Amino acid sequence: MSHPKPQIPRKAHPFLFPSVRSPVLPDPSRFFSPNLLSSPPPTNSFFQNFAIGNGDEPEYIHPYLIKSADSSISISYPSLVHNPSVIYQKFVPDLTISATDKTDPSHVISSYSDLSVTLDFPSLNLRFFLVRGSPFVTCSVTGNISISISTVHVILSFSSNSSLTKHTVELNNGQTWFIYTSSSVRLNHGLSSIGSGGFTGIIRIAVLPGSDPIHESVLDQFSSCYPTSGYAVLTKPFCLEYKWEKKGWGDLLMLAHPLHLDILATDCCDVKVLENFKYKGIDGELVGVVGDSWVLKSRQVSVTWHSIKGVNEESYDEIVTALAKDVEALDSSTITTTSSYFYGKLVARAARLALIAEEVSYPDVIPAIRTFLKDTIEPWLDGTFNGNGFLYESKWGGIVTKQGSADIVADFGFGDFSGNHFHIGYFLYGIAVLAKINPAWGRRFKPQVYSLVEDFVNPDRRSNSNSLRLRCFDLYKLHSWAGGLTAYPDGRHEENSGEAVNAYYSAALMGLAYEDTHLVATGSTLMALEIQAAQTWWHVKEGDNLYGKEFTGQNRMVGILWANKRETRVWFGPSEWREYRLGIQLLPLTPISEVLYSNIEFTRELVNWTLPALARDGVEDGWKGFVYALEAIYDRESALEKMKNLQDHDNGNSLTNLLCHRPPPSAITGLSSYLDVLNLEISSWWVEKFSCVEQIVKEGNRTATGGS
Numbered sequence: 001m002s003h004p005k006p007q008i009p010r011k012a013h014p015f016l017f018p019s020v021r022s023p024v025l026p027d028p029s030r031f032f033s034p035n036l037l038s039s040p041p042p043t044n045s046f047f048q049n050f051a052i053g054n055g056d057e058p059e060y061i062h063p064y065l066i067k068s069a070d071s072s073i074s075i076s077y078p079s080l081v082h083n084p085s086v087i088y089q090k091f092v093p094d095l096t097i098s099a100t101d102k103t104d105p106s107h108v109i110s111s112y113s114d115l116s117v118t119l120d121f122p123s124l125n126l127r128f129f130l131v132r133g134s135p136f137v138t139c140s141v142t143g144n145i146s147i148s149i150s151t152v153h154v155i156l157s158f159s160s161n162s163s164l165t166k167h168t169v170e171l172n173n174g175q176t177w178f179i180y181t182s183s184s185v186r187l188n189h190g191l192s193s194i195g196s197g198g199f200t201g202i203i204r205i206a207v208l209p210g211s212d213p214i215h216e217s218v219l220d221q222f223s224s225c226y227p228t229s230g231y232a233v234l235t236k237p238f239c240l241e242y243k244w245e246k247k248g249w250g251d252l253l254m255l256a257h258p259l260h261l262d263i264l265a266t267d268c269c270d271v272k273v274l275e276n277f278k279y280k281g282i283d284g285e286l287v288g289v290v291g292d293s294w295v296l297k298s299r300q301v302s303v304t305w306h307s308i309k310g311v312n313e314e315s316y317d318e319i320v321t322a323l324a325k326d327v328e329a330l331d332s333s334t335i336t337t338t339s340s341y342f343y344g345k346l347v348a349r350a351a352r353l354a355l356i357a358e359e360v361s362y363p364d365v366i367p368a369i370r371t372f373l374k375d376t377i378e379p380w381l382d383g384t385f386n387g388n389g390f391l392y393e394s395k396w397g398g399i400v401t402k403q404g405s406a407d408i409v410a411d412f413g414f415g416d417f418s419g420n421h422f423h424i425g426y427f428l429y430g431i432a433v434l435a436k437i438n439p440a441w442g443r444r445f446k447p448q449v450y451s452l453v454e455d456f457v458n459p460d461r462r463s464n465s466n467s468l469r470l471r472c473f474d475l476y477k478l479h480s481w482a483g484g485l486t487a488y489p490d491g492r493h494e495e496n497s498g499e500a501v502n503a504y505y506s507a508a509l510m511g512l513a514y515e516d517t518h519l520v521a522t523g524s525t526l527m528a529l530e531i532q533a534a535q536t537w538w539h540v541k542e543g544d545n546l547y548g549k550e551f552t553g554q555n556r557m558v559g560i561l562w563a564n565k566r567e568t569r570v571w572f573g574p575s576e577w578r579e580y581r582l583g584i585q586l587l588p589l590t591p592i593s594e595v596l597y598s599n600i601e602f603t604r605e606l607v608n609w610t611l612p613a614l615a616r617d618g619v620e621d622g623w624k625g626f627v628y629a630l631e632a633i634y635d636r637e638s639a640l641e642k643m644k645n646l647q648d649h650d651n652g653n654s655l656t657n658l659l660c661h662r663p664p665p666s667a668i669t670g671l672s673s674y675l676d677v678l679n680l681e682i683s684s685w686w687v688e689k690f691s692c693v694e695q696i697v698k699e700g701n702r703t704a705t706g707g708s
Helices: 213-221 258-263 313-328 340-359 363-382 402-406 410-416 420-437 439-444 446-453 497-513 517-538 549-554 578-584 600-615 621-631 636-644 655-660 684-690 693-704
Strands: 059-061 064-069 072-076 079-082 086-090 095-099 108-113 116-121 126-131 137-150 155-160 166-171 176-181 187-189 193-207 225-236 239-248 253-256 272-279 286-290 293-297 390-393 398-401 560-562 565-567
Touching: 072 137, 095 126, 095 193, 108 225, 116 225, 126 225, 137 225, 155 187, 155 193, 213 272, 225 517, 239 517, 253 272, 258 293, 258 517, 313 340, 313 363, 313 655, 340 363, 340 410, 340 420, 340 655, 363 420, 363 446, 390 402, 398 402, 398 410, 398 420, 402 410, 410 420, 420 439, 420 446, 420 497, 439 446, 446 497, 497 517, 578 600, 578 621, 600 621, 621 636, 621 655, 636 655
Parallel strands: none
Antiparallel strands: 059 064, 064 072, 072 095, 079 086, 086 565, 095 137, 108 116, 116 126, 126 137, 137 193, 155 166, 166 176, 176 193, 187 193, 225 239, 239 293, 253 286, 272 286, 390 398, 560 565
């Protein structure tokens, strides 16, 4: 087994692209405390609505929707609205908390972390600790002030315990709420309002999640220990640890969503799962977990340059013929687009051809691809590309494009940090391949390259103060968000789950190219989590009741996934155009797609659900190609004939790539998990570094014998 080569040390001062202060972006100082503005503020966070626009759009802080407006915080335990096309959580201000003296127009974000945000109303002496997954909303009150709690409902009954520290409110919408106070306080109530005299201390508010008497006793038991913030630590490959800072006494109660529960390593941390204590929500049931430190272990997925399943040697001649034709057509002088998105796809498409050439032992075309990649990528890195380029936006601290800095809708919102990972991910794929086949070029442009990757894969902002920590990745939901600096009623959104996977896959490949074990580990871990999140929340399986029978019966794929909504449409087409939904959640087609769609049974369901839509007039061949690529996983011959009849391909895809994506006959094993047949090719030096071999082999053996 070979040893890792020494890493090239990074420069003390990270490279910055030319600076710009975008006139189309809001001013971060409106909502952030001044002490937070010495480093870049977040641009795709779970609380972004609190920091842009008027700061008054609601955010989903599991299990509640929280809205800040008019010097108050409104709490909603939302009901789910279902139909076959959309699911959303309806915001109703069940309880609104404020001080009686309303002088501040809005809140101030005084601190934030991976799992929490703290909102202050300074002149009101109110501070709200909004920690994701807490069944309580916690408010700190100072200055012996009067508190007002109102509701849009009618209060049917109100009672307090003998110590005046627990107050029960029953509303006419069927909800029961508890108000816990750290010291005795007498509360008065009217038809729809509750008020106090002077109070200093902690107020905790929680809704009763169900009718089981145990629910109330659980809330009582854990009402005295409250979280003030929460952090997620990438401790080692495929491992994430949650750590909450807490106050009060007793143990901490938090809530886990379905993916948490799937990967929670109870043998590695001191936690207790309360299986019968559950809140409902759009992401599935939220289950109680007792413990202030969790360990989450994702599925271990190796990053490889080439096909995981291998390429059928009998297809080599056919692939080489297509490859020679596709490479011959490469000509950087004919590229007319200046869009960072479409240009990046062309770069990645060519890079994929180089890797296929390696895999089918046809190196003759690699010099031409190398030249094309150099000619197309270099102008974006040295600032000579005509019409567009990368800039560093100094107000929010991150990479934007020249077009996006002047027009917020240009480059699909790259100018307001919407989808940085999509665009940069395509460039990184091309850069990784070029650095692999031309190491001298890679060394020359390493500063610019690392500036790109650290824009969204920076696990520790202390290593690069010019970049955010994990700009797009949500460490509670365990997938990325787009949406940027635009206020949306339903929070951040993500449509392109396949491109999100590609972003972190490409970052990991870049780590391989530069022999940077830390980047390989970080990229691989985020990629693995992104894959499992897509399989949990985007892939809608028959018989899975996560989204209810009405929605599940009509759909196999979510189109746009919002923090607070699920849509079947995509941004560029209606629900009925199912090939768009399949395609945008698959592309780009790379070896990691084999893992993303590793469940053959679901893949067959998805293709059969999509195929009737291809009979519609005007369906583009580019979208058909992605459907046939998935069909090839379980019916290679039928898919091959369809692939050969295509007259066009998506601008990030090619006939060569489609032909290479068909698994060898020996890899097709009916409806068993596709993971059973993956030949996980591990880079030996990376495995030695992180001791992953034994675990990966065990996991492969487990899935091969029927594990889930």
